[in-house]
Amino acid sequence: MNNNIKTNNIRLRQQVRLIPGYILLILWCLFIVVMLGWIVIASLSTTKEIFSDNLLRSGPHWDNYTHVIKNGHLVTAFLNSLLYSASSVFFSILICAPAAYGLARFKFKFSEAIKRLLVIGLGVPGVMIIMPLFSLVSALNVSNSKITLIVIYVVTSIPFSTFYLLPAFTDISDSYEEAAAIDGCGPLRTFWTIVFPLAGNSITTLVIFQFIGKWNEYFMALIFAGSTENMSLSVALYQLIVAMTREGGWSGMFAAVTFVSAPTIIIYILLSKRLIGGATAGGLKG
Known part of the structure; x- marks a missing residue:
């Protein structure tokens, strides 16, 4: 019983140590997705809309x-x-x-x-x-x-x-x-x-x-x-x-x-x- 508790505690500590790394990975993935999305939206906007921060205001420009x-x-x-x-x-x-x-x-x-x-x-x-x-x-x-x-x-x-x-x-x-x-x-x-x-x-x-x-x-x-x-x-x-x-x-x-x-x-x-x-x-x- 004690051995199982110790094993569970060790696993819990290992998982807790991984949390900061997972958080950084999630934040990095979100950053990449947001940037890719912004580039796609900017590609469908006019140059004036890009610099005025009003993307797609006049609709998509294919x-x-x-x-x-x-x-x-x-x-x-x-x-x-x-x-x-x-x-x-x-x-x-x-x-x-x-x-x-x-x-x-x-x-x-x-x-x-x-x-x-x-x-x-x-x-x-x-x-x-x-x-x-x-x-x-x-x-x-x-x-x-x-x-x-x-x-x-x-x-x-x-x-x-x-x-x-x-x-x-x-x-x-x-x-x-x-x-x-x-x-x-x-x-x-x-x-x-x-x-x-x-x-x-x-x-x-x-x-x-x-x-x-x-x-x-x-x-x-x-x-x-x-x-x-x-x-x-x-x-x-x-x-x-x-x-x-x-x-x-x-x-x-x-x-x-x-x-x-x-x-x-x-x-x-x-x-x-x-x-x-x-x-x-x-x-x-x-």
């Missing part, structure tokens, strides 16, 4: 969106960002998933050295490789190209993607592969039809992380695909913000921000449970 979409090349930029993000994530998974599986399952002479190189690659800032990449791209005369940017995105994502998937494949039991081998499945078929789906949670989480990261990436997109026909949404948004700030078109600026941010917010809302579950499980439930 023409703010049509104006920035037509004049800011946002449709082209949207399709470009979709191409860059989807293609780079697809090829990254196509390369890194088998690589992570091979490192997790097979021990060979340079396996540990490769893992160390992956860790080193994780610690290299993106700014450090900009100049070497720019020199290489210029020498090959392939600058300002969609394919060039996709290749750069894929290559730079290899260390993180491979290292992230290692635990997922390590924690999958060998018995699945042994059963597949008995049934006559080769290594490649076993991986793609059995092992790969078992790591689904971690792979889905990685896909979301990588997609959002490439969708929001700005610096490399500006340098290697900055022309009007190749620019991504982040580059187009920056140009719109600069133009709208000079013109005083704040309502158009908020409309552009809402248009660009909406896809990532929607993706996170729809897949938040899968994202958090995959990140915390680390492939254990794959």
